[in-house]
Amino acid sequence: MADANFKKRVEDALENPILRGALGRFGDVYGKNREQAYQGYDFENLREKVVEVKSYAAEHLDEMMDQFEKAAMARGAKVFRAETGDDAKKYIIELARQQQVKNIVKSKSMASEEIHLNDALINEGFDVQETDLGEWIIQLAGQKPSHMVMPAIHMTKEQVADTFNDNLSYHNDPVITKLVKTARAEMRKKFMEADMGISGANIAVAETGTLMMVTNEGNARLTSTMPRVHVFLVGLEKFVPKFEDAGYILQTLPRNGTAQQLTSYVTMITGPNPTYYPDGSVQDKEFHIILMDNGRRKMYADEQFKQTFQCIRCAACLNVCPAFQLVGGHVYGHIYTGGIGTILTAFLNSEKDAENPQNLCLQCGKCTEVCAGKLDIPGMILEIRNRIGDQKGLAVTPKFILDVVSNRRLFHSLLRVASKAQLPISKGQPMIRHLPFFLSGLTDKRSLPTVADVPFRDVIKKIDQDIKNPQGTVAFFGGCLVDFVYPKIGEGVVKVLNEKGYKVIFPEGQSCCGAPATYMGDRKNARKLAVMNIEAMNAESVDYVVSACPTCTHALIDSFKELLADDPAMFKRAEELSKKSMDFSKLLSILGGLEEDGDGVPLKVTYHDSCHLRRKMNVIQEPRNILSNIKGVDLVEMNESDRCCGFAGSYSIKFPEMSGPILERKLRNIEATGAEVVAVDCPGCLMQISGGLDQTDLNVKVKHTAQLLLEKRQKNR
Template identity: 50%
Template sequence: MSKAALRQATREALANTSVCSALGKFADNYVIAREQAYRHKDFEGLRREVARIKREAAERMEELAIQFSREATRRGATVFRAATAQDAREYIARLAKSKDIKTIVKSKSMASEEIHLNEYLKEQGLEAVETDLGEWIIQLACQRPSHMVMPAIHMSRNEVAEIFSREIKEPVEPDISSMVKLARRELRKKFLSSWMGISGANIAVAETGTIVMVTNEGNGRLTTTLPPVHVIIVGLEKLVPRFTDIVPILEVLPRSATAQHITTYVTMITGAVPAVDPNGNYHEQKELHIILLDNGRTRMAGDPVFREALQCVRCAACLNVCPIYQLVGGVFGDVYTGGIGTVLTAFFTDPQKAQQVQNLCLGCERCRDYCSGNIDLPGLIGELRRRTVEKEGMSYVQRVIFEKVLVNRRVFHKLLKAASRLQKPFTREGKIRHLPLFLAGLTEGRSLPAIAEIPFRERVDKLPRPGRVVDRVAFFSGCLVDFVYPGIGESVAKVLASLGFEMLCPEGQTCCGYPARQVGLTNSFTELARQNIAAFENINARYVLTACPTCAEALKFLYPQLLADDPVWSKRARWLAEKVTDFSSFVFAHREKLVPFMIPLKQKVTYHDSCHLKRRLRVTGEPRQLLIDAGAELVEMTPAALCCGFGGSYSIKFPELSRSVLDRKLQAVLGSGAEVVALDCPGCQMQISGGLDHERRPIRVMHTAEILASCIAGTVQVQDGKNN
């Protein structure tokens, strides 16, 4: 898939507004239902236990596969080790032909989708009928599943009715109950006439040779019990060492997948059992064939970074909470979809497609919070991106920007100064609402703030200072505060001065490097990290403060990780990381000194959680309490935890997707009835204020520092967003 093809596919998906609406509503309801399902459960503890079990299994994969094969064989099963998808397909086809089987019923199995089994069996003259309702709908529609748990989630009842009408050649009303009865009637005929059933598995226990299946439809048990030949396709990653390991997985899987305490059916199969064939003949022992599928799994297990992906239990929670999946559905992925689908695609199905699809990740990091296997999905996608760039390279223009300009502080800053002059013909009231030619897309659906004529770094000498210095704080401004929103930096200085802290601004600081990381250029990121560490080592300050959570994440978490293999720089990175804190957390820790000097704001304010502040720095309550202290009437948005869709360069690469995510955020803002949107991220400020300005909505967007500073100044006047 090319970049152009991916862009076109996303546009077509966005054009299907009914699907976008359905996926969005499902996601909102899912979060609420899932929270109820985990009530009185320690999700963090459970997923750490699941991760421990699955990590052990990945490290012992071959050993457990041998043990499972031995135990299952001892109990009457035939176990086949399939190294590739083709090996698995051929085994099943040979088995069916050897017994003159023509019709096969299938229970839901993502492993069978992975190996494209149905298409292959059809080529071999065999009929494979999906019996899971969603899978059957998809099969009749000649599509592929768009979701790992709910394969037909992207289809409306009217579309399903049309498909069923074509299948039975008579009109079918779009009534769910009636259509379910129709499916039951049609599929029952297949169950009673089929000699082979194929199923997947959720867990395979090495200790006992047991296969575990969790389903919500009876087709799973009909598939595994009625036909005299049963074939199970199970990926090696489903292996666990002990029978007791089933418990924590069954605790998280249904709760995370469908917000159920337990699925309708939990089936455990240990060895072959009796059967009655379609002719009514009794078989003392049916044939049980278990295919242990590799198809890239041992390669993943051998990768020290991507081995973590084998902790996935296929609950699809990462899809359910992903803002991009909610917009484009199955376009985000291949056989496996969403964030985890991108990683699995790289190893199991189509590495070339994964190289393009990974670009759809917005980087909101929400998937990591909901993952049942405690997988750092954003980190894995970042590594996939890095390897893609290492292998495929980047365009000449991107190379120049990131490897020549961004890492050269003086050149970078001179170019921004030049841009501040060149923008003047397009700037009105501190905003850029239209740009010419190939730049026009940047202002599609939003305005942009003008680059400041005087950057923050040139205003340092005029910053407010405390009458009596209690301590010193070094300030990391970041690109947006420095060159777009210098007023935020001035507000930070004013708040700190009121607390008795002197703010120091190292001249040698530059971009935090996060943009380079996002495009996979580790060398540029490393160079910027070293520059910033060196700049702050020369400053005598107890704290390093930033008003941008993305910068805080880079300095506090990513630098030590990035430089971990360098003994010297690793130590220096950890030294800086220990000092770093975000603005709201720092002020909150000293708020008792601030409150007495504040004049109440007396405005209705809603707060936007930036993704990096909430999900990486774990800061949510502190800025809200500061707003309350400032006299604001705090009103929450519904839903509250929506990304704004900025994602740095993402809003340039995928403007339609970025705008669609923003639209949902703006709806939530307007629904709150607030006069002011407060936030702690200048990137989010650019996105949300630009969207509101484009819609001509008189709602102000302000950094928490700006709000607090306005109250300390003894006025409730709100800044108008101009960079002056």
Template identity: 55%
Template sequence: MTVDFKDSIHEALANPNLRGALGRFSEAYRISREKAYAGLDFEAIRERVKTVKAQAAGKLDELAARFQAAAEAQGATVVRLSSPAEVKAYILALAKERGVRSIVKSKSMASEEIHLNRHLEAEGIQVFETDLGEWIIQLAHQTPSHMVMPAIHLTKEEVAEIFNEEVEPGQTPDIPRLVKFAREKLRGRFLEADMGISGANIAVAETGSLVIVTNEGNARLVSTLPRIHVALVGIEKLVENFRDVEPILTALPRNATAQLLTSYVSIITGRTPAPDGQEKELHIVLMDNKRSEMAADPKFKEALQCIRCASCLNVCPVYRLVGGHVFGKVYTGGIGTILTAWFDELKKSDEIQGLCIQCGACNDVCPGKVPISDLILEIRRRLVKEQGQGVAAKAIFKVVNNRRVFHSMLRAASLAQKPFAKGGFIRHLPFFLGEMTKFRSLPAIAEKPLRDTIRRIAQPESAEKAAFYAGCLIDFAYPEMGEAVVKVLNKAGIQVLFPEGQTCCGAPARYSGAYETAAGNARDNIQALLEADPTWVVSACPTCTVALKEDFASTFTSLGLEADLEGAHRLAAKVIDFSTLVKQLVDAGRLTFKEGEQLEKVTYHDSCHLKRTLRANQPPRDLLGQAGFQLEGMFEQDICCGMGGSYSLKMPEISAPMLERKLDNIERTGASSVAMDCPGCVMQIRGGLDKRGGQVKVEHTANKLLDRLL
């Protein structure tokens, strides 16, 4: 990561206006979006959107030809162009030929993508943005920080200052007055302009229609008043039939701005009469710019299901901290990272892809069901394949992929840490290592790992056997968690095995794009766990559970290692997370809780992989309630704590404020303890509370349940 990029992160984090504006919007958006979808089946809607967009992506060339024929039959001129250079050349030539001196534009990310304004202005043509947000950032000489709300990063005070400096002094930070001022200044531009340029949200092949969605009405003026209307449309906006518009219009406003419907929905089919009775010119530019290449890619074709609602930005905990000018280029956030890698070039996404913490919040809200976090992992894989791994990463993964060396080093570290460890924590480290303990304490490595202590637990003889996959943290930092897991399962009469050959699940390597290393970890674990021939393979770490259940097979598939898939699938069929299995055992009457006591107030933190990938966040809540604890809700209980595996080491400046927000929310509940199902989250939250001197106890669900079982 370059020094400049690091500096941009620090500058964004140090900007209280940015943090305040994005934080307030993010909080309000989640509540408003939920209300907007009240009474509707979001999953059914997004499945329809996905189907419509995926079918269109599979035949873009055919739909472009059909659209062109239908639109030209209605009097439009349609051109299909491949590169940004061709698009800019066409629009400039048209403007010069028609004597255009002034252009008004409605919001168009496609025009931002090719830097159209700059090209036209260099030729002496005046270009005026008329979307309020776009006009503000044009005056501020900035780029959009959000695909739907381009000026979301600015406060009303900053907007008033921009208007005072760039337009007319005397403006005050009063929103209604600022909007009125903008309307008055822009109205004359519509009347004077020779050309209007718009984008389009949808292009219908069946009818040759353009669908444009706005809240300000400026797109309707841009497309109506000037004598020439140019619509710049990426070919991914094509859909096959007019009926395909409905699910997109249902999802787009609700996901973008949490509205039931935007103020204006304009449907343009062919040329319209000009105010003086003359026929207007309508030019529709269908732009490719590598979209066809994306459609042909077996993985990235799914990105064409995006409807540009930007809801992935609205729920992203990293975007909320740093904004789009850091997290993105032209397109921002998670989907922006993917589009940058394609529309620009892969290496341009190198730094911004590292901002993704892989919490999966974007996947949950995307109305096109684009697997954004998975595609960012694929970008990482391709970057590693193209550029290779760094020296440090190679060295680390070489160790991690050698179980005996890796475990020997961890055992040695338990001795080396003694000058720094106290009370189970490492609170300070010397020299350059000090950054690791700056915002949280680290867990001390256990004197004896779980693979040693588990031998002391008397196991029942049983036909039902569970192979316990501990993962690195439970094995070497939190063996007491592992012992609790074993004892809980023992109470149900289940014999717990600990296959000695198990090693790192490979998640750190996979999430860094080092799929070959992850594949090596997968093979070792598959062999060790299947050799035990268990009824279940139980994991008490959601990240590890996902690795065993899904990622092993996905990694092999990505590398073309078909021969390894059979073992991965056999293992996946046996894998279950701890709380889900315990809930089944409780429901079957094989485990029973003590009764009659009034227990402490407990709050619960959702681990990202448990909720968003495994969809198993309810069993631990049910179990805690059944065990007699008073379960207290937490604000933003499902927002990432900032751990993200090795993310907290690579991006401590972002991990730290995410953790601080989580700790504040935990303490506001008034609960005496917080439970969770992820040892990584325990490490992050327990370490953060220790660093700030907090009194809330942090425990894995297994530890909370053990003492409550008969």
């Protein structure tokens, strides 16, 4: 769980309208602009190539370094391998002293921010000036970068003007063109005075010893050409084997980072540039390249995290992250921000520094969808969360809750008791709109559903499964919400599968899929629930296993196998369960779908994509086809249909202050469609969206696809 100081930083960021506005405006346009930038390009093919060249370089890292060093030194460079950040700082400081450097200019380098190079140089008496516009603004403001590509994205032009006025001897108006002119004038003086330039690199080509920089302002070129000493600080993850391999990164980095087809400047440096002096003399500059480890080898050596070397530092994961768009980068606490920043922080700084930021991840998977290096960022954050849970254990309250959930009989007994005990709070209504005392925050921006009077495990016993042409048997995994909150979803699943010729059984021994334990870092209880459900479902005895909850389906297909990989017997059973498990809409599609039918009553429906269903199982068109085949249904697409609703399991409980604004954005998109019903395939999304709608004056219902089939189609039979 996040500590109080971290929660306070989150709350402060959420209460900052300027920050929210700046990040929100960028987030609103980024997706469409990125899509336009990729028109005519096969993004999937490009990122496969990125993975190919970057993973090859990582697997042959020592070979890449040797080849690069040999090529670079043959062209006049001096190459130093820094095992730690302190080694890199010491080398640069000693070089600056030897060369009698006084003034240093820098061009964007997150690696230098990572090791706090500026502070080290300033403490030694050097004048250090950032020269890229964003970095210079941040330096003047006394802040850290909030974004890896756009470090000052969180600031408005008015704030930038105020920062200039506080630090310069003349007034600046909040007009972007004028502010840029001020920066240019101030920078030119610094470039003319500089003795040393320090640069970062986007790409290091092993074959030729070439370093590449991708920029929009040209200051990187001045940093590399004007001072008589030039230093490149390069992380070990920047290597590609051959010169042509860089092309894949040059095609994806600008499109992913800033939604540009190409940045203004692509600078390639192979060996030292000559320095031209006022007296007409020419001399090759002192040219140094520092190849810095600082925890990168350790990260690659960890099987769960080696894919990080495929990252091209485009920061697309930040640009699409619902959490980052709400609170920005500074709440993450260290230098690297967002999802990938959380992972980098754990290895390049410390796992302790990643402990709070990892809580911000909703596990929605949008970052992986746009990642040029195909990194499973949510999966790696989840691994960090689990390792922290293994080492420190959970706080008392969540541990108690998860211990109860993993005790099937106790958990189900409590839910049955709750169905009766909730009456004073629900007042007989289907939604709970207010909770008392310390629980009040849970109903701040959404209502909560009541527990069903009769759970689905009892309902199914009374369903007459009259099957005319038997085809086989399907085991239904209900999950907590279908079983105890939304039994009508289960009825819809049974009726439809009966129509396809399959008898549906509901194994009594099943319980929670373990997702809450998994996503809160409680591997022990997650494993216990995996074993319990594998034994209960007995997949060996049925044709299919179906779930109407994508989170549960993901657990059945993937999580159980991961949790039980060290138990050969249970792993084998988990594999069998995995092979036969699928989401309801996917199974219905495989079985041939349904004939067009329905009551014919006009109904305008929009569809919300569950994060797990869309991005973990690639089920996108199937539910839309089902809905479109119901007579009377007019299916309209909503804007950002695949954007997270903010539920994310326990996230809505841990961070209601984050979940609420994410939900509000979803509700605005729903309202814009004019739909009467929002169709979903996830009970969690149903709970979140219907709870939010219940606290508005919008007359919009939320229904699971199976429930809509039951209401619009089955009753017509």
